[in-house]
Amino acid sequence: MNKINYARQLDQKIEEFQKQGRYPKLLLHACCAPCSSYCLEFLREYFDVTVFYYNPNITEEAEYRKRVEEEKRLIAAYNRQVDEQHFEGMHSDGKAHRIGILEGSYVPADYYDAVRGLEDCPEGGDRCTKCFALRLGETARVCAEQGFDFFTTTLTISPLKDADRLNRIGAEMAQKYGTTFLPSDFKKKEGYKRSIELSYQFGLYRQDFCGCSYSKTERERQKEESAGTI
Numbered sequence: 001m002n003k004i005n006y007a008r009q010l011d012q013k014i015e016e017f018q019k020q021g022r023y024p025k026l027l028l029h030a031c032c033a034p035c036s037s038y039c040l041e042f043l044r045e046y047f048d049v050t051v052f053y054y055n056p057n058i059t060e061e062a063e064y065r066k067r068v069e070e071e072k073r074l075i076a077a078y079n080r081q082v083d084e085q086h087f088e089g090m091h092s093d094g095k096a097h098r099i100g101i102l103e104g105s106y107v108p109a110d111y112y113d114a115v116r117g118l119e120d121c122p123e124g125g126d127r128c129t130k131c132f133a134l135r136l137g138e139t140a141r142v143c144a145e146q147g148f149d150f151f152t153t154t155l156t157i158s159p160l161k162d163a164d165r166l167n168r169i170g171a172e173m174a175q176k177y178g179t180t181f182l183p184s185d186f187k188k189k190e191g192y193k194r195s196i197e198l199s200y201q202f203g204l205y206r207q208d209f210c211g212c213s214y215s216k217t218e219r220e221r222q223k224e225e226s227a228g229t230i
């Protein structure tokens with residue numbers, strides 16, 4: 001089966017908007033600042049972007065707060081570039097626009113309810129499918145409720161996450177809530193590489209586990225294994 005090129009689909013949509021002189025309102029679900037860095041650098045030229053920070057999967061409130069604050073710090077830095085018209089060294093050609101942020105609820109019980117029975121799945125398995133559906137479902141709901149034109153997610157920048165599954169779930173959630181999902185595969189076109197460069201440039205906190213308690217435990221086990229303590 002031929003793989004769908006979601007990055008190409010996004011480029012085609014952008015070309016259409018540019019021809020029409022449109023600047024659509026986009027709700028961008030963001031998982032963390034490092035993953036947002038390239039996505040925002042790219043999208044802010046073509047869309048009126050509002051970040052939606054909705055991640056009840058993140059274990060421990062302190063970790064959650066740390067990630068939200070980094071997201072806000074990154075957005076503030078990008079907005080300062082716009083206010084001061086300073087784009088030196090950036091991908092932007094100077095047409096970038098200010099970025100907004102909305103914070104969703106942080107109720108970890110919503111995550112644990114969504115993944116019940118799948119706690120022991122390996123990372124990338126069915127537990128992650130439920131986690132994606134929870135986060136993209138809420139993004140789609142808010143997108144429809146608040147009158148955004150599209151929504152998408154920074155999650156497709158991760159080489160560890162299945163872009164095909166994310167795009168399929170995004171389209172399903174769009175249909176469920178009566179809105180439109182924008183296809184994406186931000187890791188393509190060196191997007192992931194650029195996100196690492198930008199993370200260093202902005203000095204962003206880069207966590208070493210995905211987010212949930214299960215991914216944290218697994219990461220700790222891997223670290224102990226490589227240190228030879230187990």
Ligand code: SF4
Pocket residue numbers: 057058123124127128129131132210211212214215
């Ligand atoms: S590993 Fe990541 S995507 Fe999978 S369930 Fe945990 S937080 Fe969600």
